[in-house]
Amino acid sequence: xxxxxxxxxxxxxxxxxxxxxxxxxxxxxxxxxxxxxxxxxxxxxxxxxxxxxxxxxxxxxxxxxxxxxxxxxxxxxxxxxxxxxxxxxxxxxxxxxxxxxxxxxxxxxxxxxxxxxxxxxxxxxxxxxxxxxxxxxxxxxxxxxxxxxxxxxxxxxxxxxxxxxxxxxxxxxxxxxxxxxxxxxxxxxxxxxxxxxxxxxxxxxxxxxxxxxxxxxxxxxxxxxxxxxxxxxxxxxxxxxxxxxxxxxxxxxxxxxxxxxxxxxxxxxxxxxxxxxxxxxxxxxxxxxxxxxxxxxxxxxxxxxxxxxxxxxxxxxxxxxxxxxxxxxxxxxxxxxxxxxxxxxxxxxxxxxxxxxxxxxxxxxxxxxxxxxxxxxxxxxxxxxxxxxxxxxxxxxxxxxxxxxxxxxxxxxxxxxxxxxxxxxxxxxxxxxxxxxxxxxxxxxxxxxxxxxxxxxxxxxxxxxxxx
Numbered sequence: 088x089x090x091x092x093x094x095x096x097x098x099x100x101x102x103x104x105x106x107x108x109x110x111x112x113x114x115x116x117x118x119x120x121x122x123x124x125x126x127x128x129x130x131x132x133x134x135x136x137x138x139x140x141x142x143x144x145x146x147x148x149x150x151x152x153x154x155x156x157x158x159x160x161x162x163x164x165x166x167x168x169x170x171x172x173x174x175x176x177x178x179x180x181x182x183x184x185x186x187x188x189x190x191x192x193x194x195x196x197x198x199x200x201x202x203x204x205x206x207x208x209x210x211x212x213x214x215x216x217x218x219x220x221x222x223x224x225x226x227x228x229x230x231x232x233x234x235x236x237x238x239x240x241x242x243x244x245x246x247x248x249x250x251x252x253x254x255x256x257x258x259x260x261x262x263x264x265x266x267x268x269x270x271x272x273x274x275x276x277x278x279x280x281x282x283x284x285x286x287x288x289x290x291x292x293x294x295x296x297x298x299x300x301x302x303x304x305x306x307x308x309x310x311x312x313x314x315x316x317x318x319x320x321x322x323x324x325x326x327x328x329x330x331x332x333x334x335x336x337x338x339x340x341x342x343x344x345x346x347x348x349x350x351x352x353x354x355x356x357x358x359x360x361x362x363x364x365x366x367x368x369x370x371x372x373x374x375x376x377x378x379x380x381x382x383x384x385x386x387x388x389x390x391x392x393x394x395x396x397x398x399x400x401x402x403x404x405x406x407x408x409x410x411x412x413x414x415x416x417x418x419x420x421x422x423x424x425x426x427x428x429x430x431x432x433x434x435x436x437x438x439x440x441x442x443x444x445x446x447x448x449x450x451x452x453x454x455x456x457x458x459x460x461x462x463x464x465x466x467x468x469x470x471x472x473x474x475x476x477x478x479x480x481x482x483x484x485x486x487x488x489x490x491x492x493x494x495x496x497x498x499x500x501x502x503x504x505x506x507x508x509x510x511x512x513x514x515x516x517x518x519x520x521x522x523x524x525x526x527x528x529x530x531x532x533x534x535x536x537x538x539x540x541x542x543x544x545x546x547x548x549x550x551x552x553x554x555x
């Protein structure tokens with residue numbers, strides 16, 4: 088008998104198996120959607136767009152599309168991954184039916200998006216109630232606010248799509264602006280709102296920042312329960328980079344009674360005044376773990392600056408840090424130190440703590456990366472309104488994943504896993520359909536490396552109260 092000489096065992100492959108299920112691990116997403124009532128809310132929200140003799144519910148089609156994106160799909164046709172496994176995902180629409188639904192919703196995009204967003208808001212309220220102390224708004228207060236991060240990103244268009252345009256980075260495509268709830272260091276985050284914009288859209292357009300923030304606030308359970316934003320007081324913190332550092336946006340935030348922590352550009356005049364601050368006026372800065380960082384300091388020059396045209400109560404906080412080796416110097420760098428600044432209306436607090444809180448805005452970059460790994464990297468459709476619907480699908484897929492982690496995977500390492508790792512370790516696990524005593528069983532692989540997460544997660548989901 089000839090011994091194998093390669094690295095891997097030789098196999099004879101056939102395609103005759105009947106009960107094997109691919110992506111069986113996605114049953115976690117299916118269970119989450121059913122337990123929190125996302126299926127029923129989407130069905131009710133999209134009822135006006137259902138044809139009289141339609142067999143499939145538009146809400147089911149949109150949810151199937153979101154699940155297909157969550158497990159790695161990046162176009163409408165990737166819903167076929169669900170269609171081939173009816174034992175897990177039920178009846179799934181054909182490609183033409185999916186395309187017709189997207190075109191129907193895109194014919195009245197504002198109404199369709201408003202309906203989808205209302206369903207998301209209702210389900211988010213339910214999820215955060217079920218999550219209890221693990222919800223991002225649990226015991227939100229002035230000292231521990233609910234943080235909403237705003238940021239924009241560039242999406243490359245590889246073909247001529249409606250409203251695609253040259254970008255400020257010499258590319259071609261779109262420049263969406265979005266908002267995400269920060270789940271803190273022990274979690275990920277979830278999207279609240281996203282505005283799809285042409286590639287020419289500015290990074291510091293105040294009207295767009297205000298519109299995205301309004302849509303984000305409407306997604307909060309407090310707002311849905313009838314509360315006015317002004318009554319939230321300092322329980323909500325809006326965090327953004329320098330693109331949000333405009334008079335109009337900061338003035339609007341202050342007028343709404345919201346806290347903010349926003350990047351701030353430094354002019355040469357401000358830098359000259361900062362140079363007048365003596366060494367004892369600087370405080371050691373912290374690293375990402377809250378420990379003193381060598382070679383970094385913070386100070387507050389607010390009293391030295393003329394801020395009459397800015398909102399009352401605005402504080403300017405500056406960080407000085409030695410640039411990393413090889414970093415390109417800027418004209419605002421002083422004595423070899425890189426200067427960066429942000430503004431906040433938070434009163435009191437240690438400067439180093441406030442500055443660390445602002446730098447944690449970097450977690451928003453992780454949220455953007457996760458969204459791009461979940462269908463946002465390349466908008467697959469031609470029409471702008473069609474791609475707006477696609478962005479809504481991406482938000483559904485992203486937050487469904489976040490809700491799964493919040494409700495079923497808290498206390499495990501998977502609570503912080505990004506989409507690619509979730510797919511590799513959980514969603515792509517295979518299974519077998521078995522039937523016994525008039526019941527259908529999904530038997531997952533017994534040698535999956537994280538099989539305990541399935542039993543833990545599904546048990547937690549099944550013990551949650553059923554949405555009504």
